[in-house]
Amino acid sequence: MADNYILEMENVDKIYGSGDSEVKALNHVSFSVHKGEFIAIIGESGSGKSTLLNIVGMLDRPTNGKIVIDGIEQREMTLDQQAVFRRENIGFIFQSFNLIQELTVEENIIFPISLGHNKPDRKKIDSIINKLGLEKRKQHFPSQLSGGQQQRVAIGRALATEPKLILADEPTGNLDSKNSQEVIKILWEISKEYGRTVLLITHNHDIAKVADRILYVKDGCVSERR
Numbered sequence: 001m002a003d004n005y006i007l008e009m010e011n012v013d014k015i016y017g018s019g020d021s022e023v024k025a026l027n028h029v030s031f032s033v034h035k036g037e038f039i040a041i042i043g044e045s046g047s048g049k050s051t052l053l054n055i056v057g058m059l060d061r062p063t064n065g066k067i068v069i070d071g072i073e074q075r076e077m078t079l080d081q082q083a084v085f086r087r088e089n090i091g092f093i094f095q096s097f098n099l100i101q102e103l104t105v106e107e108n109i110i111f112p113i114s115l116g117h118n119k120p121d122r123k124k125i126d127s128i129i130n131k132l133g134l135e136k137r138k139q140h141f142p143s144q145l146s147g148g149q150q151q152r153v154a155i156g157r158a159l160a161t162e163p164k165l166i167l168a169d170e171p172t173g174n175l176d177s178k179n180s181q182e183v184i185k186i187l188w189e190i191s192k193e194y195g196r197t198v199l200l201i202t203h204n205h206d207i208a209k210v211a212d213r214i215l216y217v218k219d220g221c222v223s224e225r226r
């Protein structure tokens with residue numbers, strides 16, 4: 001397998017439930033992503049987009065198929081190894097921000113580093129905070145921020161551990177168009193300036209257009225049109 005891929009999926013299935021309640025959420029999904037690519041994932045509600053991202057991020061397990069992430073086959077890792085890999089290499093961004101309300105902006109951003117029992121590199125954290133335009137909001141709490149600002153904090157948190165892969169599940173779903181554009185611009189710049197790979201779910205075709213590639217999900221199948 002080529003080593004400039006960050007992600008390779010081969011015939012991946014995900015089946016939820018069994019018998020009458022069986023749902024084939026992913027159906028023989030195969031695709032690869034190069035390091036540093038910015039990929040948009042588009043598809044109707046219920047088509048399997050979140051399932052796909054959750055499986056790539058090891059929040060859920062596939063029923064069948066092979067997934068190689070940064071050269072390591074997922075199923076060869078124990079659950080503990082997956083947890084460490086996830087913490088060190090994958091940054092998640094969700095539609096609902098998922099910030100910790102009791103922590104300040106700065107503390108939210110540093111949080112994943114402290115989970116790994118590492119000391120935050122102040123310079124790097126400050127440069128992330130500056131990049132996100134949150135210098136004056138460092139000591140604020142999430143409830144004191146706008147939706148766009150909260151999502152920028154969530155991006156900061158996803159970046160704090162310098163992950164190779166950023167998985168964003170509809171990060172602009174709760175934002176107006178101005179804030180959406182700003183968030184996408186930041187993700188794009190991060191991808192291109194720091195060589196991070198971004199997989200982004202969106203319902204917005206204009207947003208998808210900025211991506212290097214668009215993956216279309218329909219009834220659990222993934223296809224690509226350039």
Ligand SMILES: Nc1ncnc2c1ncn2[C@@H]1O[C@H](COP(=O)(O)OP(=O)(O)OP(=O)(O)O)[C@@H](O)[C@H]1O
Binds near residue numbers: 044
């Ligand atoms: N834990 C689960 N148990 C059973 N079925 C599930 C589970 N999670 C998802 N599904 C089903 O799998 C299919 C794909 O769901 P998924 O959440 O991946 O879709 P999606 O494309 O992300 O949708 P949306 O755009 O609405 O978020 C759906 O039919 C959904 O009902």
